[in-house]
Amino acid sequence: MRPDPGPDTSVAIPEPGAAVLPAYVLRVPTGPYRALNPLTKFVIAIASAVVAFGVRGWTGPLSILVVTAAIALIAGVSRSLRRFVLATIPIVASILLVNAFLYPGATDVLFRVGPFAATGTGVTVALQAVLRVIAFALSVAVFSLTTATDDFLADLERRGTGRRLTFVIGSAIRTIPTMGSRAIEIVEAQRARGLDTEGSIRRRLRGIVPLAGPMVFGSLGEVEERTIALEARAFSAPVRRTAMRALPDSSTQRALRWVVGLGSLVLVAVSVAGRFPLP
Amino acid sequence: MSVATGTLRLSGATYRYAGARHDALTGVDLELAAGSVLGVVGPNEAGKSTLCLVAAGLAPVVVGGRLTGSVTIDGRETVGMRPHELAQRCGILFQDPQAQLSGTASTVFEELAFGPCNLGLPLGDVIDRVEASLATLGIAALADRDPARLSGGQAQLVALAAILALRPDFLVLDEPTSQLDPQGTRLVGEALRDLARESRTAILVVEHKTSLLDQLADRVVVIDHGRIVRAGPSAEVLGDPALVELGVEPPPRVRVRAALAGAGLRTPDEADQLLAEPAR
Numbered sequence: 270m271r272p273d274p275g276p277d278t279s280v281a282i283p284e285p286g287a288a289v290l291p292a293y294v295l296r297v298p299t300g301p302y303r304a305l306n307p308l309t310k311f312v313i314a315i316a317s318a319v320v321a322f323g324v325r326g327w328t329g330p331l332s333i334l335v336v337t338a339a340i341a342l343i344a345g346v347s348r349s350l351r352r353f354v355l356a357t358i359p360i361v362a363s364i365l366l367v368n369a370f371l372y373p374g375a376t377d378v379l380f381r382v383g384p385f386a387a388t389g390t391g392v393t394v395a396l397q398a399v400l401r402v403i404a405f406a407l408s409v410a411v412f413s414l415t416t417a418t419d420d421f422l423a424d425l426e427r428r429g430t431g432r433r434l435t436f437v438i439g440s441a442i443r444t445i446p447t448m449g450s451r452a453i454e455i456v457e458a459q460r461a462r463g464l465d466t467e468g469s470i471r472r473r474l475r476g477i478v479p480l481a482g483p484m485v486f487g488s489l490g491e492v493e494e495r496t497i498a499l500e501a502r503a504f505s506a507p508v509r510r511t512a513m514r515a516l517p518d519s520s521t522q523r524a525l526r527w528v529v530g531l532g533s534l535v536l537v538a539v540s541v542a543g544r545f546p547l548p
Numbered sequence: 549m550s551v552a553t554g555t556l557r558l559s560g561a562t563y564r565y566a567g568a569r570h571d572a573l574t575g576v577d578l579e580l581a582a583g584s585v586l587g588v589v590g591p592n593e594a595g596k597s598t599l600c601l602v603a604a605g606l607a608p609v610v611v612g613g614r615l616t617g618s619v620t621i622d623g624r625e626t627v628g629m630r631p632h633e634l635a636q637r638c639g640i641l642f643q644d645p646q647a648q649l650s651g652t653a654s655t656v657f658e659e660l661a662f663g664p665c666n667l668g669l670p671l672g673d674v675i676d677r678v679e680a681s682l683a684t685l686g687i688a689a690l691a692d693r694d695p696a697r698l699s700g701g702q703a704q705l706v707a708l709a710a711i712l713a714l715r716p717d718f719l720v721l722d723e724p725t726s727q728l729d730p731q732g733t734r735l736v737g738e739a740l741r742d743l744a745r746e747s748r749t750a751i752l753v754v755e756h757k758t759s760l761l762d763q764l765a766d767r768v769v770v771i772d773h774g775r776i777v778r779a780g781p782s783a784e785v786l787g788d789p790a791l792v793e794l795g796v797e798p799p800p801r802v803r804v805r806a807a808l809a810g811a812g813l814r815t816p817d818e819a820d821q822l823l824a825e826p827a828r
Contacts, residue, residue: 290675293692294657419654439652494647497601500610501640502650503714506632508668513658 294513296417302344306518307421308428310412312526313340316533317408321401323537330400337407346414353410354403361399368395424516432510436499556580556603556638556718556750560617563602568613572598573774575617580718583748585740587755587765587782591795595774596754597643597722603752604640604720605629621718636667639716643723645707649695656698656706657682657691663714681709684739700727708736712743719743721753725760733757737764762786762799770794 298304321333341347370382372391379387422439426432499505558578564571573595580586580603590596601607605626608615619626621637629637642648653659660681664674682688685705690698695706704727711719719740725733737760743749755761761768761782768785770778772794778785785791789806791798798806 290671291657291691293655417654419652419658422652436650436652494642494644495651497606497610498642498648499650500631501604501606501635501642501648502663502710503632503635503666505630506635506666506668508666511661511665511668511671511674513661513665513671513674 290513296420296514298415300344302340303415304517306516306522307416307424308518309522309526310416311421312530314408314412316529318405319533320536321404321408323533324540327397327400329536329540330397330404333404333408334400337404337411341407341411341414344411344415346411349414350407350410353406357402357406360402364398364402365392365395368392368398420514420516423512423514426510427512427516432504436504440495554582554622554637554717554750555620556752557620558603558617559620561602561619562616563598563607564614565598565607566612566614571774573602576602576771576774576776578603578752578769578776580750580752582717582750583744584767585744585751585753585765587753587761587768587786588771589755589758589761589768589786589791589796590771594771596771598774599771600640600642600720600722600752600754604638604718605634606631606640609634632666635663635714635716637716638718638720639711639714640720641708641711641722641724643726645700645703645727648707648710649703651696653695655691656687656693656695659695659706660710660713663710667714677713677715681712684712684743685709686735686739701729701732704728705732705736717749719749719751719753721751723754723756725755725757733760740764756797758786758791758797758799759801762801770796 302310317333317337321330323329324332338347341350369387369391370385372388372394375388375390377389379389379392381387418439422435425438426435556578557580558576561573561576561578562571563573576599578586588596588599598607601611602615602619605619605621607613609627609629610631615627621629621634626634626638649659650662653662657678660678661674664677669677679688682691685708687702687705687709690702690706693702695703698706704724708721708724721740724740725736728736740751740753741764744751753761753765765782767780768778768782769776770785770791777794778788786799787802787805789798789802791802797803
């Protein structure tokens with residue numbers, strides 16, 4: 270049995286070339302943006318979101334859209350962004366409708382639909398909000414398309430984030446597609462037993478209850494099983510966890526993170542204080 | 549290949565889950581020596597999965613509940629051991645393979661490396677263990693696959709390989725072939741036999757497929773209502789016609805023998821001889 274060297278839970282970085290991992294595990298990043306440290310890309314994504322939402326007017330979201338589009342081009346992921354933009358359609362539609370027709374206090378009516386009046390102020394606010402949402406979605410999308418989840422988690426762990434917290438973040442990210450396929454399985458099983466989940470909204474709503482029960486209780490049961498299974502795989506061993514891949518970092522990237530992170534906060538502060546009026 | 553040593557022993561082990569009104573296991577005595585294979589059969593809700601948790605030390609160390617009697621590995625009480633120590637001595641495979649997978653690995657290779665990485669082993673050792681486990685179960689072709697997109701049978705093999713990568717001295721397997729086809733079942737049976745023979749791994753295996761136990765196990769115990777109601781050499785226990793009354797399907801060898809004898813075509817001894825002939 271291995272000796273217990275104490276409660277050091279940081280990650281051991283392998284010596285370059287010390288052992289041969291298959292290429293599908295090594296996943297050497299290609300291109301200048303993908304090769305950045307995961308934390309650097311994460312800070313850029315967060316800073317983009319902060320600027321998109323925090324800087325007043327059109328400048329914040331538009332500038333982030335331009336920067337994100339440029340990064341996506343450099344990283345070669347611009348085509349994949351389409352599905353992320355499409356995913357924002359429901360929220361974009363609701364923002365447009367609510368603000369255009371129900372913006373409080375606005376009197377500059379553009380047109381009417383029945384008893385509802387669309388106002389110029391409402392439309393302006395709505396379009397700005399839509400740009401912010403899209404800028405946020407794209408910055409997150411570029412991060413997720415250029416960074417492997419386990420690389421990000423390994424880097425967080427190497428920086429001292431607890432193994433348990435890192436695991437929770439990782440499982441949450443990877444559980445989303447699993448939950449989707451489980452929901453489909455449950456709906457199909459319920460349909461096989463005669464439950465009608467198609468047709469009118471009322472029927473569909475009625476179908477949610479028999480779906481939600483198995484989803485929630487199944488997930489809770491799985492959490493318990495998974496906890497036991499993790500312990501059976503030495504998850505709580507108080508040793509330095511072996512990292513499968515070295516994730517390069519540099520003083521330049523560290524400086525970049527500080528500049529981008531602090532810069533975004535300063536921009537927001539200045540914008541909110543009205544010291545730097547922007548269109 | 550490292551050679552396992554030691555004994556896993558349950559003496560009068562009685563276990564009750566937290567909040568339960570009744571014991572799930574009562575006065576269980578078992579011994580699992582290096583290189584031996586012990587089969588466990590019994591009807592549903594008999595306590596087989598609980599026996600697995602208790603034998604592997606996870607109950608009560610991780611699961612909670614109350615254990616009386618003793619469960620020891622090489623004379624050391626499992627209740628005094630920490631989960632990661634237990635994981636290195638006694639590997640356990642659960643019924644649901646998907647719940648056993650980490651849920652964070654992108655490839656099967658990394659899934660198998662999860663346990664050894666948790667132990668902080670040098671990367672070279674991790675790779676050796678992963679490759680050996682893949683080879684043992686003949687699943688090297690799955691190495692680059694996403695663990696979340698495996699079939700039930702594939703996930704079961706991967707979950708077993710992930711446990712083998714920890715190289716425990718004892719293996720506790722709760723229905724390791726429940727989702728496997730006949731070929732996969734045969735492969736797992738051969739792999740377990742080789743592990744017991746060559747690396748002297750001691751294996752406790754819960755199985756409904758008594759044909760597998762018939763070929764694999766040295767001894768078999770029958771468990772019912774949390775108690776061991778029958779124990780002995782596998783041929784003797786699995787050949788007992790009363791097994792059916794306990795909800796356990798006897799292996800084909802025994803059923804054919806009984807059918808031949810019942811039809812008056814052969815005496816039981818002649819039937820045994822006839823059934824043994826193809827194997828010669």
